[in-house]
Amino acid sequence: MLVELTVNGEWKSADCPPETTLLKFLREHLMLTGAKLGCDVGDCGTCTVIVDGESYNSCLMLAARAAGRDVTTIEGLADSQGVHPIQEAFEELGSLQCGFCGPGMIMSAKNLLDKNPTASRHEIKDALSGNLCRCTGYTKIIEAIEGAGRVMSSDKYPQSNTF
Amino acid sequence: MRPFEYIAPSSAEEAVALLVENGETARLLAGGTDLVVDLKHNAGNTNLLIDVSGIPQFRGIEETSKGVRLGSMTTFSEIMASSLFQEKMPAVIDGAHTVGAVQTRNLGTIGGNFVTCVPSADSAPSIMVLDATVIVTGLAGSREMPVADFFVGPRKTALKPGELLESIFIPKASLGKPSAFLKHGLRKGQALALVNGAAALWLDKDGKILEPRLALGAVAPVPLRAVKTEAFLAGKSVTDDVINEAAELAVSESRPIDDFRASANYRRQIIKVFTQRVLKESIRIARES
Numbered sequence: 001m002l003v004e005l006t007v008n009g010e011w012k013s014a015d016c017p018p019e020t021t022l023l024k025f026l027r028e029h030l031m032l033t034g035a036k037l038g039c040d041v042g043d044c045g046t047c048t049v050i051v052d053g054e055s056y057n058s059c060l061m062l063a064a065r066a067a068g069r070d071v072t073t074i075e076g077l078a079d080s081q082g083v084h085p086i087q088e089a090f091e092e093l094g095s096l097q098c099g100f101c102g103p104g105m106i107m108s109a110k111n112l113l114d115k116n117p118t119a120s121r122h123e124i125k126d127a128l129s130g131n132l133c134r135c136t137g138y139t140k141i142i143e144a145i146e147g148a149g150r151v152m153s154s155d156k157y158p159q160s161n162t163f
Numbered sequence: 164m165r166p167f168e169y170i171a172p173s174s175a176e177e178a179v180a181l182l183v184e185n186g187e188t189a190r191l192l193a194g195g196t197d198l199v200v201d202l203k204h205n206a207g208n209t210n211l212l213i214d215v216s217g218i219p220q221f222r223g224i225e226e227t228s229k230g231v232r233l234g235s236m237t238t239f240s241e242i243m244a245s246s247l248f249q250e251k252m253p254a255v256i257d258g259a260h261t262v263g264a265v266q267t268r269n270l271g272t273i274g275g276n277f278v279t280c281v282p283s284a285d286s287a288p289s290i291m292v293l294d295a296t297v298i299v300t301g302l303a304g305s306r307e308m309p310v311a312d313f314f315v316g317p318r319k320t321a322l323k324p325g326e327l328l329e330s331i332f333i334p335k336a337s338l339g340k341p342s343a344f345l346k347h348g349l350r351k352g353q354a355l356a357l358v359n360g361a362a363a364l365w366l367d368k369d370g371k372i373l374e375p376r377l378a379l380g381a382v383a384p385v386p387l388r389a390v391k392t393e394a395f396l397a398g399k400s401v402t403d404d405v406i407n408e409a410a411e412l413a414v415s416e417s418r419p420i421d422d423f424r425a426s427a428n429y430r431r432q433i434i435k436v437f438t439q440r441v442l443k444e445s446i447r448i449a450r451e452s
Contacts, residue, residue: 001169018169018212021199041200042267043353054240057266060199062192064169065214108265129352130264 003063007032008076016063022056023047025063026073034074034103038132045131048104048111049073055111057130074103077110085151086110089144097135105131109145117153121146164203171214175221175300175327181213183302183325191215191327193236193275196267216272221329224248230334235274235327239286240265242273252333254342254361258289261346264353274328277313280320280385287314287386288361289344292376293337301326311378314385340365340374341449345441347433349424356381357425358433362445364396372396377409377442382417382434389413392438401446410438 003020004013007030014029026032026049035058038044042057049058050072077084086109089095096102105128112119112127119127124145125138133141151157169192172178182189189211192198202209215221221236224245231247239259242248248256262268262276262285276286277297290310297313298305302325310331313321322328342363348354359380365373375396377389392412399405419430 017166019164019167019202021164040203042196042263045264045266048266054269055266056269057196060195060267060270062169062195062199062212062214064171065195065216111265126352127265130266 001064003067005066005068006070008072018062018064020063021059022049022051022061022063022066022071023058025066026058026071029063032073032075035107036100036103038100038104043130043132044101044104045108046101046104048107048131050107050111053111053114055108072107072110074106077106084110084148085157086113086145086148089148089151090141093140093144093147095136095140095144101131101133101135105133105141109148113145113149113152117149119145119149124149164199165209167202167209168211169214170211171217173218175215175218175329178213178215178218178327179301179325181211182327185211185213186324189213191278193272193278194238194267194270195275196263196271197275197279215327221274221327228335230332230336231338233273233331233333235277235330236272237274238270238272239263239268239276243268251338252289252293252342254289254344254363255286255293257344258285258287258346258359258361261285261344261348261356261359273331277310277331278320278322278328280314280316280318282317282383282385283356283359283381284386285346285356285359285380288359288378288380289342290331290333291378291386291388292342292361292363293333293340294376295331295333295337297331298329299326300329305329307332311386311388316384337363339452341445341452343441343444343448345437345444347437355424358382358419358430358437360434360437360441362438362441364442364445364449366401366446366449370400372399372401372446375442377413377438379413379417379434379438382419382430384418387417389416389438391416396442406439406442409442410435413438 036046038046042060047059192212192214222234225232242259340363344361346359364375380386419427
């Protein structure tokens with residue numbers, strides 16, 4: 001079946017079998033390998049992408065479901081001006097070790113901070129409960145998201161900058 | 164994943180026709196958080212997915228003069244964002260909040276959770292204590308039944324071949340009823356319930372318990388309405404002895420199993436403690452309202 005959708009601001013289309021998940025579609029048909037295949041059952045969250053402003057496990061969503069919609073992946077966060085404040089904070093604090101959970105962590109953080117940039121530590125933990133990290137113990141990830149939230153909620157942060 | 168065809172009908176009638184025509188080789192796709200996993204590991208003879216998630220008749224939350232109609236394809240995130248649920252059925256929000264994580268709640272639907280029909284379904288107890296019914300639809304038209312009757316056994320509902328779960332109905336009399344939900348899992352996030360439960364009750368002007376309801380999950384083959392405990396509580400004044408006796412009764416009504424998550428004996432202890440807590444919390448809310 002032909003699936004047409006917007007990915008990171010660009011209109012894309014590809015032919016795929018109906019049983020193709022959005023994750024497989026992104027990775028193997030559009031060659032966007034940022035979102036990772038982890039558990040493949042919706043537990044680990046490293047496949048997290050944002051569709052029409054909400055986060056989803058792309059391993060559980062059929063590509064057909066995303067047709068005509070607006071998908072943002074980790075590749076869509078950096079632009080010519082630089083990396084996203086969440087990416088910057090993760091880098092500054094050394095929030096990742098092996099990094100495999102990173103794309104999903106950052107997309108879940110973006111989904112939270114876009115809606116609630118002043119999220120409390122409790123709200124951050126709740127929002128990340130679908131993203132597993134086996135290296136870090138989460139502390140620096142949570143600190144980075146708090147820091148990014150401060151940047152994104154400041155007057156200087158461009159409000160129109162929704163990526 | 165096993166190859167299959169995918170079709171997204173635009174009406175309930177069309178979905179029913181496809182279901183009848185294709186029999187057991189067709190499966191209904193709601194959020195897919197259970198079904199897609201199932202298809203990856205155990206496809207069986209599925210050749211067709213009928214995506215009913217976008218059918219308008221199955222979607223949305225609507226308040227009428229008789230109560231609230233909750234479309235089966237409403238996601239957990241949509242329930243949590245609903246001001247109607249926040250104001251009048253906060254225990255349902257607490258239940259929805261413990262389902263999976265953000266990404267799964269954005270996909271997963273209350274109807275899908277009901278049809279998957281596992282004993283630990285976190286959406287069930289807080290809906291059951293509101294005397295909710297389900298409306299199912301098929302070739303012969305629609306029929307309505309109490310939620311407790313919809314759950315027949317583990318992964319087995321009262322749906323007949325060719326029938327779909329259309330909506331859940333919460334009667335007006337239950338809106339604003341003091342209610343609480345609790346869940347005990349091995350972790351706070353993304354854990355299946357070892358025991359979950361909800362209570363709802365009114366207190367009359369003398370402090371006597373009116374229309375008590377208690378539902379428990381993961382304690383029996385299906386989410387359970389503890390009707391003997393409810394009957395015991397009705398008309399009683401609130402004392403520690405009454406609460407403790409109710410908790411013992413709830414344990415005796417339950418049929419927990421041993422599995423790798425917890426022993427039946429451990430679950431019995433939790434049922435007792437949780438029944439006490441969920442009743443006390445409902446009573447606290449009733450006194451404040």
